[in-house]
Amino acid sequence: MDSSSRPRSTRDRPAKAPLSAEAIIDAALAILKSDGLDAVSMRRVAAALDTGAGSLYVYVTGREGLQEAMFDRIIATIELETPDPSRWRAQLHSLLGRLRDALVAHPGIAAATMVDPPRTEVVLGLLENLLGLLLASGLEPQRAAWAADILAAQVSYAAIEAELRRTDPTALAAQVTANFARLPADRFPLITAHAEQLVAGGVDERFRFAVDVVIDGVLATTSAR
Amino acid sequence: MDSSSRPRSTRDRPAKAPLSAEAIIDAALAILKSDGLDAVSMRRVAAALDTGAGSLYVYVTGREGLQEAMFDRIIATIELETPDPSRWRAQLHSLLGRLRDALVAHPGIAAATMVDPPRTEVVLGLLENLLGLLLASGLEPQRAAWAADILAAQVSYAAIEAELRRTDPTALAAQVTANFARLPADRFPLITAHAEQLVAGGVDERFRFAVDVVIDGVLATTSAR
């Protein structure tokens, strides 16, 4: 759809059409989902497309650019919410939950593209939606804007944390609990006493709690300071 | 101090003593502080110690183990607070602020060791202290335990965010603002309308706000659910 709509030159049509940015990102996402971000090397992506690594650089600026493009595609799949002042809190939970799930489904992408300021329209669309939900609560703009940032941190953190437990959800918790129990109680009285609470709850429950805490906190008047 | 106190064999003393885990971590931290985590390669660390990369593997399990050891040393420098129920909130801000500053001083370490569950006694000591401050507020143990996790996420996020602005604090903000202003107002009404609020505040101010939000939120009764 590019060659016909943009006739910048008389000889615009490519000779062959097996390679394209779309195809490269598709192949990269497939590897990402199955084997994680570390496995997404330029050579591996190229091999999946039956070509050499160097050929990718025509359509992708490099590994970093490819990662950003992958992140963009992942975010694009997330269904947004049309802010409703009567149920904005539930909508917030839904949206952030879907975001977290999408990140978990692509291991490593959360840690890699966590803090880059949003640039693409897709990511900005997500921010726009998040901001809309927060403002629907009646929050003042400044608090809503900062709350969006705080929630983004929680989503990323929860996603990375969930990735760790992806292989075996309970095994890690058991191991951590055992580690806590083994500690000398005289030097770590609180950790040993509350080991159960520290590892309590599943990923979902903890995430719900975190989002609620942030919402409740940002709704509360800034009392102590 | 190791060779004399632990005579596990009759021939215990090493032939030479230029290399040690301590020396390796020291050299790695120096590179980390000046050039960031990506620059901390096994070869570069070895070169700083006038040896080959392979020689490091006697004292360090590998790159990952070295990073953990570096993280441990960084955390070890953080001064803890003895919980005081009359000023726990200020103590919390102090402790988390120092933690964030220490992470920012070592670019990349926050993103790398963010979510690994705490294992070493040093890191657990920090958790113990954090838990102590939260419990000093009168929080029930379960909420305090989960709050510790939420705050850890905020610290890591703030540290990574601060690293980005390390080179030029205002340049990035200006660039992001310009990006927001350039957006089509019809599709991004909220972002364009509140672009100022989105980038408002320095790193410190935003961090203080985030910590206060979490504290206020976890103190609030779980109203809506």
Next chain:
DNA sequence: GTTTGTAACGAACACTGTTCGTAACATACA
């Protein structure tokens, strides 16, 4: 003085991202 065990070296392996000179190819023009 010889034996012994540990510590250090450094070459080698299998990778990584990236660059770039070269070759192929269907298209446009003569």
Next chain:
DNA sequence: TGTATGTTACGAACAGTGTTCGTTACAAAC
């Protein structure tokens, strides 16, 4: 039909990376 053209893809090469391991050197113990 033949030549020129500009895009496209290839694949070798470069400078790195983490890690392994056979070999060597050295100071202490017998």
